[in-house]
Structure formats: structure tokens, C-alpha cells
Amino acid sequence: MSGFFENLGATLGNGARNVVDKTKDVAGVASIKAQISTAQAGLGKLYKELGKAYFEEHSDSDEYGPLMEPIRDALKKITELEEKLADAQGTTKCPSCGAQVPKDSQFCPTCGVPIDIAKAAADAEDDSSKEIPIE
Ligand SMILES: [Zn+2]
Numbered sequence: 001m002s003g004f005f006e007n008l009g010a011t012l013g014n015g016a017r018n019v020v021d022k023t024k025d026v027a028g029v030a031s032i033k034a035q036i037s038t039a040q041a042g043l044g045k046l047y048k049e050l051g052k053a054y055f056e057e058h059s060d061s062d063e064y065g066p067l068m069e070p071i072r073d074a075l076k077k078i079t080e081l082e083e084k085l086a087d088a089q090g091t092t093k094c095p096s097c098g099a100q101v102p103k104d105s106q107f108c109p110t111c112g113v114p115i116d117i118a119k120a121a122a123d124a125e126d127d128s129s130k131e132i133p134i135e
Helices: 002-057 065-089 115-131
Strands: 091-093 100-102
Touching: 065 091, 065 100
Parallel strands: none
Antiparallel strands: 091 100
16 A cells, blocks of 8 residues: 555656656756857857958958959948938038038037038038149
8 A cells, every 4th residue: 555655656756857857948948049049149240240340351352252242232322322311301421420410510419520610621622622733
């Protein structure tokens, strides 16, 4: 009779242990998956930074032509769209930091550079380059 209860106890114990192990597995699997995702996201960011650093160093290189050319195209497209956006919004590009600034602003709200002076200087440069005769 005592054997029956010992066996029953052992059976119940095993059952409870299996439930605990499975719960632990599910939590462990989720945790490991989360850690893998975090590591992959970090790796993706590092690859992106490396790619950008490489591109900036070798933007004229054809070594990775199939990857470099679309980046050059995308940058050109972004510049064109930014100019279009500036026109549509009635803004101008800060000559110092590149932020979009309302055309009537006196200072860039991002970097604080005086817009009119910076613009005038840029205009003056353009004018002088036209006016100075080639010697
Ligand atoms: Zn600025």
C-alpha cells in the first residue's frame, strides 16, 4: 500500500517537474530569440555604419559598382527632392548645416548661423566669380 502512494507521489512529481521544465523552456526560447534579435539589430546598425563610412571614403570607387551606383543615384534623388520640398514649403537650405529654414528667417533654428549673412556671402561669392575677369 505504501508502494502505491510512493509511486503516485513519484508520478505526480514527475508530471509537475515536466510542466515546470516546459515553462522554463518556453521562457528560455523566447529570451534566446530576443537576445538573437537584439544582437542582429546591433549588427545591422554596425554594417550600416561600416557601409556608410566606406561609401564616404570611396564614393568614386567602382570596386562595389553594383552597390555604389544605386547609392549615388539615391543621394542625387534625395537632393533633388529636398530642393523640390524647400520650394513647395517656401523654405531655404541652411548653408551651414543643411536644415530647412523658412525663407524669411534671420537665423538657422538648428545651428544658429545668420541666414541672410550666410546667403549674402554665398551670393557674393557667386557674383564675384562671375564679375572677376579671367587673367
Ligand atoms: Zn543651420
